[in-house]
Amino acid sequence: MFLLFFALVNKYINYQIVAMQKDRFRIDSFWMVVLGDLMMRSLLQAAIVGVLGHWRPNKVTAQERVSRLLKDFRGVSGQLRDVEFMLSLAKRGYLRDKTLASAHLYFTLLENLNDILLNTSKVYIISDRMGLTKKLAQKYPNVVFENILIGKSAEQPLRDKPHFLWNVYSLLPDHMDGTLSLMGADSWAEIYRTWVKQRGGIAIDIGSGFDLLNGKRSRPIHMLDLTENREYAL
Numbered sequence: 039m040f041l042l043f044f045a046l047v048n049k050y051i052n053y054q055i056v057a058m059q060k061d062r063f064r065i066d067s068f069w070m071v072v073l074g075d076l077m078m079r080s081l082l083q084a085a086i087v088g089v090l091g092h093w094r095p096n097k098v099t100a101q102e103r104v105s106r107l108l109k110d111f112r113g114v115s116g117q118l119r120d121v122e123f124m125l126s127l128a129k130r131g132y133l134r135d136k137t138l139a140s141a142h143l144y145f146t147l148l149e150n151l152n153d154i155l156l157n158t159s160k161v162y163i164i165s166d167r168m169g170l171t172k173k174l175a176q177k178y179p180n181v182v183f184e185n186i187l188i189g190k191s192a193e194q195p196l197r198d199k200p201h202f203l204w205n206v207y208s209l210l211p212d213h214m215d216g217t218l219s220l221m222g223a224d225s226w227a228e229i230y231r232t233w234v235k236q237r238g239g240i241a242i243d244i245g246s247g248f249d250l251l252n253g254k255r256s257r258p259i260h261m262l263d264l265t266e267n268r269e270y271a272l
Contacts, residue, residue, distance in 0.1 A: 054112045059224040060166055060189035061202040080228040088141035090120045142259055144247035148270050155181050158218045165222040173272040188223045214239030222248035
């Protein structure tokens with residue numbers, strides 16, 4: 039009975055998550071398995087893994103948590119299930135020899151962006167933000183920036199297959215040694231990151247860090263005193 043319940047929960051959450059992405063498609067049971075395998079491969083090949091649990095915006099009572107769960111089942115249950123899942127992977131040795139860090143590690147990257155870009159001559163921006171790529175190119179004229187645009191599928195009728203994944207795969211060069219890829223591509227960034235690494239490049243998913251570079255605070259942690267006096271916008 040519990041197995042059936044969790045299977046239904048996973049199916050429901052899968053549908054919700056895919057529907058939230060900038061690039062999305064009509065997911066079915068087959069693609070749930072395929073995407074799950076791709077995500078796990080990405081985690082196993084990653085050198086640094088960002089995990090939940092290092093920080094919470096505030097402490098809540100059990101009653102408040104139940105209330106939030108009823109309003110946002112996917113998000114609130116995910117906050118709990120993600121921590122449990124990562125702990126189970128750690129117990130089985132899947133995270134051995136990896137660096138575990140906060141999911142908000144992108145703050146460190148933003149604060150050291152100047153030094154990081156001094157060590158590469160080409161940066162791929164995998165996101166839907168064309169304007170941000172232009173701003174980076176203006177600020178760092180000695181670095182070549184190339185935008186691989188995502189999010190186009192949202193403008194089209196839903197397809198039965200994730201063609202946008204194959205599109206990004208075909209746009210990535212065969213050899214990416216010495217390059218850096220910065221990604222803000224929702225959940226698909228984990229898959230793209232693996233493909234970049236397989237081609238010899240370094241890939242970092244900075245997610246909402248792109249919002250900070252654009253001068254927008256889009257997450258609860260962006261509102262803390264820790265960050266409110268820091269200017270990340272380009």
